Amino acid sequence: MGIYGQDWASYQPAQPDTSGISFAFVKVTEGLSYINPVWHTQRDHAKANGLVWGAYHYPHMGNSPQAEADYFLSQVNWQPGDLVVLDWEGYDSANANVPKSTQVAYKEAWLRYVKGRLPHNPVGMYANTDYWRNVDTSGYYGDFLWIATAGRNAGDPGIQAAWLFHQYSDNGVDRDYCHLASTAELRAWALSFQPSPAPAPTPSQETDMPQWITGPVAPGAQPTVVLLPHGSAWNQFNRRLHLGMDQISDKPVKGSVRVALHNGAAWHGIKNVALDAGAGVVDVDITAPDVKLSLQTDAAGVSYSIEVW
Template identity: 65%
Template structure:
């Protein structure tokens, strides 16, 4: 179980072969001033092939993590459905001589800064086993870990920490494995970081029996009597919206003004005579409810 992908940089073509792949992780920037010249084409190519897309930055860890992160974000402009990675390794001359403590501080600051900018996207860390075991001190990998152990079987990186991606082979192209079951599961995982839509507000509900009782009781009682105020107010609000009841008479009392307004609604529904006497029935009240967003029980 699991899915396969690749990570691409400028030494891959602008349109790598995608057969059998579920995802691609594309290098965007390096240090303070380098941009992968094939980034835009590789990203578009991956999306066109239906792949889930990740975007990564390679750091120069003597520089400002915030400045490098901001430049990466300005160029990458991550889209919904994409994930972001810091490629945390430092074997080239740009990172030689940078103390391990500074490398750790860079990692933590970059991940924090980017997550603050992208709170609704996965922001994670790439590290090989050497960096993960000999440089790391806190196991901070942001939202997920992409671990590199070239030469091991896909999906068996040989570490204890939970991981999401495994780079298991590095040759002319880097080969990667994701522990999720399929591409849809990976898309769902990325989407799980997005804000949840606010639940639709509950529709008010009125009791037909209560409304009928109020329509029969309130007109005969003292001025302003309200047998079932909450139910009646929902109905009156709808009658006001229909232009059949003046707002100052919408007080929760099913008095003569409300009875008259409801009779007008019944006639609007096609009823005549005693069927339009202003006493609600299930059909007419159901039509009013459907139009004005409340429930009848």
């Protein structure tokens, strides 16, 4: 069980019949100078009718593969899920005298270069069984192989390589088969090359919040102002100010800190807190509405810590 499609060039109408098909490949460019004059209309018609759409380039393999790839890629505003194809064959006058080794090198370079330019779209190769068996030497076809045969049933191209599309007839219009089960499955496969969306950032949880805020209290007339964690996320937490003095001296060193709390409307709780370098820390409670505090001292070696728990 599989699905059917077609490939179109300027030989086909601008709006071919899409009855019974799931995908369409459209020729966009050839060499470095040709553009299919109706490819835009054919693409829009295919997408409007729910088809998975792909574009292909027919090469002149005596040219630079990078230059031809750039020419091709520049024509299209590529979208997620668009298929990208090199039509690798060379029976025409532009390619007949190009050495087969050069044709192989062209194919390898074109596919790898285009994949580098479009890493999030499937990039593959079309070839008939003659080119696949007698010209190719590496087996490299990018992300997918579209194989063409004559006189074989759809889905039975007669090759061992893993193929995705099979062109089984060129009677009137080139007809193709894909072994995936549905249009939706083919579309999902084409879109699978897109990068996964970045996970949404995890909202901060209370357990992620800082537990301690510490710093020195600079001596002098200018107070040290500390902004306190506050707001609805902090309502369930307790907060406490610890003050300490750290000086090494033969004589006990003492000092004081003028503490003032601000609740968003006014200063309150203003008091002098005595400190002793030979003793421990002194605690000052912080009330729930408080948003900042002011610390002023003339003593050296004073530090503060705000505990949140």
